[in-house]
Amino acid sequence: MSAKEQNRNPAETIVKEEREVSKVKLIPVYIMGKRYEVPEGLTIMKAMEYAGYKFIRGCGCRGGTCGACGTVYRRPGDYKLQVALACQKTVEPDMYIAQIPFFPANRAQYEFLELTSAPEEVFKLYPELFRCVACNACTKACPQGIEVMDAISALKQGNIAETARLAFDCIQCGLCTSRCFGELVQYHMFQLARRIYGARIIPRAEHLAEMIKAVNEGKYEEILEKLKSMSEGKLKNLYEERETEPVTAGEDWRPKDKSYL
Amino acid sequence: MKTKARNLEEPAIASMEVLGVKLEEISRWNCCGAVYSLAGDDLIRQVAPVRNLIRVKEQGKNEVVTLCSFCLNTLKRANLLMKEDAEKRNTLNSFMDEEVDYSGEVKVAHLLEVLRDEIGWEALAQRVKLPLRELKVAPYYGCTLLRPREVAIDSVDNPTILHEFLKALGTTPVYFPYATRCCGSYQIVSNPDDISAHAWDILSSALSHGAEALVLTCPLCDYNLGQGQKELMKKHNGFKGMPLFYFTQLLALALGLDPALCRFELNYGEPELLLRERNLLL
Numbered sequence: 001m002s003a004k005e006q007n008r009n010p011a012e013t014i015v016k017e018e019r020e021v022s023k024v025k026l027i028p029v030y031i032m033g034k035r036y037e038v039p040e041g042l043t044i045m046k047a048m049e050y051a052g053y054k055f056i057r058g059c060g061c062r063g064g065t066c067g068a069c070g071t072v073y074r075r076p077g078d079y080k081l082q083v084a085l086a087c088q089k090t091v092e093p094d095m096y097i098a099q100i101p102f103f104p105a106n107r108a109q110y111e112f113l114e115l116t117s118a119p120e121e122v123f124k125l126y127p128e129l130f131r132c133v134a135c136n137a138c139t140k141a142c143p144q145g146i147e148v149m150d151a152i153s154a155l156k157q158g159n160i161a162e163t164a165r166l167a168f169d170c171i172q173c174g175l176c177t178s179r180c181f182g183e184l185v186q187y188h189m190f191q192l193a194r195r196i197y198g199a200r201i202i203p204r205a206e207h208l209a210e211m212i213k214a215v216n217e218g219k220y221e222e223i224l225e226k227l228k229s230m231s232e233g234k235l236k237n238l239y240e241e242r243e244t245e246p247v248t249a250g251e252d253w254r255p256k257d258k259s260y261l
Numbered sequence: 262m263k264t265k266a267r268n269l270e271e272p273a274i275a276s277m278e279v280l281g282v283k284l285e286e287i288s289r290w291n292c293c294g295a296v297y298s299l300a301g302d303d304l305i306r307q308v309a310p311v312r313n314l315i316r317v318k319e320q321g322k323n324e325v326v327t328l329c330s331f332c333l334n335t336l337k338r339a340n341l342l343m344k345e346d347a348e349k350r351n352t353l354n355s356f357m358d359e360e361v362d363y364s365g366e367v368k369v370a371h372l373l374e375v376l377r378d379e380i381g382w383e384a385l386a387q388r389v390k391l392p393l394r395e396l397k398v399a400p401y402y403g404c405t406l407l408r409p410r411e412v413a414i415d416s417v418d419n420p421t422i423l424h425e426f427l428k429a430l431g432t433t434p435v436y437f438p439y440a441t442r443c444c445g446s447y448q449i450v451s452n453p454d455d456i457s458a459h460a461w462d463i464l465s466s467a468l469s470h471g472a473e474a475l476v477l478t479c480p481l482c483d484y485n486l487g488q489g490q491k492e493l494m495k496k497h498n499g500f501k502g503m504p505l506f507y508f509t510q511l512l513a514l515a516l517g518l519d520p521a522l523c524r525f526e527l528n529y530g531e532p533e534l535l536l537r538e539r540n541l542l543l
Contacts, residue, residue: 132292133294133308136357147289
């Protein structure tokens with residue numbers, strides 16, 4: 001720090017900082033009922049941190065995929081309850097915010113390997129499935145835009161594949177369950193449906209089995225040994241000169257050297 | 262229907278296609294709740310059936326056909342409510358503010374009504390390739406096709422629709438007094454012994470009037486009259502069991518469709534044995 005700066009009145013520095021902050025527009029939001037002024041453009045999560053909250057739970061990936069930061073809010077004058085992930089949604093003036101980072105939900109215990117793909121097994125594990133009255137509150141509460149009620153309906157119909165398809169984007173935030181009139185645990189049911197779908201229903205990739213067979217039969221032993229004994233320089237050279245798939249290549253693109261396909 | 266009564270659904274779809282009617286499943290349907298709620302202030306139970314009717318309307322259709330008698334009963338009564346009770350209609354429409362408004366525009370019909378009113382018994386009879394002449398079956402209506410009166414598909418006291426249907430398939434239906442008696446319905450959950458006694462009344466009455474099988478329309482009737490037959494055989498000397506057919510299975514069979522479509526393996530007892538004895542199955 002220079003002598004000139006050292007001699008400056010500390011109050012001056014504070015005034016300068018305040019001016020910089022004031023360039024960002026502050027908007028009022030209500031976090032659990034208390035009014036705060038937070039910079040416009042922040043996500044709900046960052047706005048809460050700006051207001052002084054520290055997250056030790058209810059915060060995970062900050063990228064919209066872990067489902068830890070389920071949030072409900074209301075806009076002034078609107079009876080509709082809105083939902084969001086706090087890490088994704090930016091603040092709006094006068095919004096009332098509350099987080100529901102966790103909601104107690106019944107998760108059935110099962111030995112997955114003992115399950116077949118019969119719908120009756122799901123019905124037994126989650127008998128409350130049939131308490132659904134199609135009120136659709138779950139769908140309205142989904143920050144992922146999933147047709148939750150339709151996915152539950154498909155499960156009641158025994159159509160596990162359709163449930164897995166409809167609920168593909170579920171990140172298990174649990175907001176559906178928090179709103180359910182019939183006390184269903186949609187997101188755990190979906191997880192079970194997706195597990196069954198992935199393990200028992202989806203067709204196996206034939207080319208994978210072929211490739212595993214080829215590997216086991218030693219198709220790549222020779223080239224691997226060759227690569228292992230190569231000098232670093234040669235290896236780098238080989239890597240740099242390798243044939244790569246052009247960005248515009250279609251699905252039928254094949255390399256010139258087909259010996260390792 | 263989709264898990265427990267494929268033997269009702271699959272022959273129906275195949276048969277109707279042969280008769281020139283393509284049944285199209287409602288997209289995004291949900292369970293109607295099966296039992297119509299009688300509580301006047303229990304409007305939430307009306308949401309599911311009404312939502313199904315809205316789906317029909319959304320798809321640009323004005324008629325919905327059910328294969329299940331319970332669905333018919335629940336949908337038709339919910340439809341009447343939406344048509345006639347303005348206050349409840351407003352409450353329900355306002356609750357479902359994400360859907361289009363509904364006021365009972367869709368017509369609800371049972372498949373038997375489509376066969377009677379749109380195809381006709383005579384036209385049906387002309388399409389029969391394998392008349393069920395030798396089969397002595399008694400029609401069993403149960404309750405939900407006929408009661409309450411405002412949703413009945415036929416005369417409440419003296420229904421003939423299943424009789425006419427069987428005549429069109431080439432057989433003479435057996436009359437018996439318990440054809441419209443309730444099978445006991447959901448009492449099976451809390452009073453299984455009563456259901457067993459009920460089932461025996463119905464089955465033994467049909468037997469004593471000369472029937473060798475019952476024909477029915479409802480998966481719950483099928484369950485109540487079918488699942489306890491083994492116990493009844495132990496209890497009543499000489500009772501050898503009675504096959505139960507869904508009306509759609511006999512329809513497919515008479516139209517000459519592949520019997521595999523009828524999914525007889527899902528029926529109680531051994532219905533195929535009887536069909537073989539009557540030269541209706543190879």
